[in-house]
Amino acid sequence: MSDRARRAIEECRTIAHMSEEPGSTTRRFLTSPVHQVHQHVRSRMESLGMSVHVDAAGNLRGLWKPSGESNRRFILGSHIDTVPDAGAFDGVLGVVLALDVVASARRLELPLSLEVIAFSEEEGVRFGFPFIGSRAVAGRFDAAMLGLKDSDGITIRQAIENFGLDPGKLEDAAADEHAVGFLEIHIEQGPVLEAEGLNVAAVTSIVGQTRLDLELIGHANHAGTTPMHLRRDALAAAAEWITKVEALATKTEGLVATVGKLKAQPNAGNVIPGLVELSLDVRHVHDSARRAAVDDIVEHAQAIATRRGLALDWSKKMDEPSVPMDERLTAFMTDAIEGAGFPAKSMPSGAGHDAMIMAGRMPTEMLFLRSPGGLSHHPDEAVREEDVEAALQVGEKFLQRLAAEIR
Known part of the structure; x- marks a missing residue:
C-alpha cells in the first residue's frame, strides 16, 4: 500500500x-x-x-x-x-x-x-x-x-x-x-x-433533516400508592411513542427516525415520572416524505398524550431541505x-x-x-x-x- x-x-x-x-x-x-x-x-x-x-x-x-x-x-x-x-x-x-x-x-x-x-x-x-x-x-x-x-x-x-x-x-x-x-x-x-x-x-x-425537541408533561406521584389507572406517567407515554416512531420509520422506504435523547424528571426509582424531555431526528432524501413523516409522528405523540391525560409541547430546532x-x-x-x-x-x-x-x-x-x-x-x-x-x-x-x- x-x-x-x-x-x-x-x-x-x-x-x-x-x-x-x-x-x-x-x-x-x-x-x-x-x-x-x-x-x-x-x-x-x-x-x-x-x-x-x-x-x-x-x-x-x-x-x-x-x-x-x-x-x-x-x-x-x-x-x-x-x-x-x-x-x-x-x-x-x-x-x-x-x-x-x-x-x-x-x-x-x-x-x-x-x-x-x-x-x-x-x-x-x-x-x-x-x-x-x-x-x-x-x-x-x-x-x-x-x-x-x-x-x-x-x-x-x-x-x-x-x-x-x-x-x-x-x-x-x-x-x-x-x-x-x-x-x-x-x-x-x-x-x-x-x-x-x-x-x-x-x-x-x-438528505433533508428535521429535528424536534418535545416534552411530555404528566404528573409526578408516589410509585407505591398511585394505582395504575390513575397515573399520568410521562415516561410510559414516551416509551409508547418511541416504539411508534420506530414502527413508522420502518414502514417508509429510505426514512430514518431517531429518538436519541431522553431526560425524565424527577428521575427517582420510587417516583412516577412527571416530565420527559425527548429529541426527534427525521431524515429522508425526499423532503415531502420527510415532512409527512414528521407530521404523522407528532400526531401520534399528541394522541398518546391525550389518551393518557398528558400535555405535549414541542418545538422545531432544524428543518433543512x-x-x-x-x-x-x-x-x-x-x-x-x-x-x-x-x-x-x-x-x-x-x-x-x-x-x-x-x-x-x-x-x-x-x-x-x-x-x-x-x-x-x-x-x-x-x-x-x-x-x-x-x-x-x-x-x-x-x-x-x-x-x-x-x-
Missing part, C-alpha cells in the same frame, strides 16, 4: 490527540486544542507553498496558485471540530486528503488554483448550532446567532474574540467570487460501501472513480456535511470512502489504507478532468 495513504492515516491519529480531554478526542468550536490543529495544518499548507490565513469564523484557509494562473479557484475541505469522545477521521481526514490532493496538483502542474479550508465548526456541539464555519464561507451566517451561549455561558461572539479573531469581519469570510466549486472528501459514516465491497462512491445528494450535489461535478466524480479503476457507485448521504451549506453558494460534490463496520462518531472509527489510496487516486482524476473542462 502507498506511503501517502499510511501517512494520511497517521496524521489523522496525531491530530486526534489534540483534544480538550486527555485520553479521548473532543474538540469543540474554537476551544484551546484548535490552536494546535491550526499550527499543525498551517505547517502542512506552508510546506506546499500555500498562502495561509484564519478568517473571522476560525476557518483555517490555504491557497495554492500555480504560476500564471488566473483568480479562478476550486475549494476543497472539511471540518476539524468533533463530537464528544470522537473518532480520528470524521472531518479531519477530508482536510488531510485535500492537502494531499494539492500536492498531486502541484506534481501534475494542473492549471487551477486550489483553496483548502479546515472548517472551524460543523457538528453543532458547543452551541447547538451547526455549520458555523461553512455558513460563514457560504455567506449564510446570521449575525443574530452570535448571542447563542454554550454551557459555560460564553457566546459565539465571545468565543471568536477569545480565539483572537474579530466577529465584526465575518462577512469577509465569504468565498471568493471566482470560486468555481467545492469538493468534500469524507468517510461514509455508514455501512453501505462495506456491505457492497466498494472503496468509494460519488455522492448525489444530502434535501440538498442535491451538482450534476456536472457528480458526473465528473463518477468518471474519475471509473478512470481510477474502481466500480462506479453513486449514493445519497444520510448525514449532514459542510457540503450541504456550500452547495447554496457554488457547485458542490462529495466523495465518500468506506467506513469499516459502518462506525462513526465513536473512538473505534477507522479507515483502510486501500480506501484512502483510492480516494486520493479518484481525487487526482477528478481535478484533472475539472482543470481540462474550465481551461
Whole structure:
C-alpha cells in the first residue's frame, strides 16, 4: 500500500490527540486544542507553498496558485471540530486528503488554483448550532446567532474574540467570487460501501433533516400508592411513542427516525415520572416524505398524550431541505472513480456535511470512502489504507478532468 495513504492515516491519529480531554478526542468550536490543529495544518499548507490565513469564523484557509494562473479557484475541505469522545477521521481526514490532493496538483502542474479550508465548526456541539464555519464561507451566517451561549455561558461572539479573531469581519469570510466549486472528501459514516465491497462512491445528494425537541408533561406521584389507572406517567407515554416512531420509520422506504435523547424528571426509582424531555431526528432524501413523516409522528405523540391525560409541547430546532450535489461535478466524480479503476457507485448521504451549506453558494460534490463496520462518531472509527489510496487516486482524476473542462 502507498506511503501517502499510511501517512494520511497517521496524521489523522496525531491530530486526534489534540483534544480538550486527555485520553479521548473532543474538540469543540474554537476551544484551546484548535490552536494546535491550526499550527499543525498551517505547517502542512506552508510546506506546499500555500498562502495561509484564519478568517473571522476560525476557518483555517490555504491557497495554492500555480504560476500564471488566473483568480479562478476550486475549494476543497472539511471540518476539524468533533463530537464528544470522537473518532480520528470524521472531518479531519477530508482536510488531510485535500492537502494531499494539492500536492498531486502541484506534481501534475494542473492549471487551477486550489483553496483548502479546515472548517472551524460543523457538528453543532458547543452551541447547538451547526455549520458555523461553512455558513460563514457560504455567506449564510446570521449575525443574530452570535448571542447563542454554550454551557459555560460564553457566546459565539465571545468565543471568536477569545480565539483572537474579530466577529465584526465575518462577512469577509465569504468565498471568493471566482470560486468555481467545492469538493468534500469524507468517510461514509455508514455501512453501505462495506456491505457492497466498494472503496468509494460519488455522492448525489444530502438528505433533508428535521429535528424536534418535545416534552411530555404528566404528573409526578408516589410509585407505591398511585394505582395504575390513575397515573399520568410521562415516561410510559414516551416509551409508547418511541416504539411508534420506530414502527413508522420502518414502514417508509429510505426514512430514518431517531429518538436519541431522553431526560425524565424527577428521575427517582420510587417516583412516577412527571416530565420527559425527548429529541426527534427525521431524515429522508425526499423532503415531502420527510415532512409527512414528521407530521404523522407528532400526531401520534399528541394522541398518546391525550389518551393518557398528558400535555405535549414541542418545538422545531432544524428543518433543512434535501440538498442535491451538482450534476456536472457528480458526473465528473463518477468518471474519475471509473478512470481510477474502481466500480462506479453513486449514493445519497444520510448525514449532514459542510457540503450541504456550500452547495447554496457554488457547485458542490462529495466523495465518500468506506467506513469499516459502518462506525462513526465513536473512538473505534477507522479507515483502510486501500480506501484512502483510492480516494486520493479518484481525487487526482477528478481535478484533472475539472482543470481540462474550465481551461
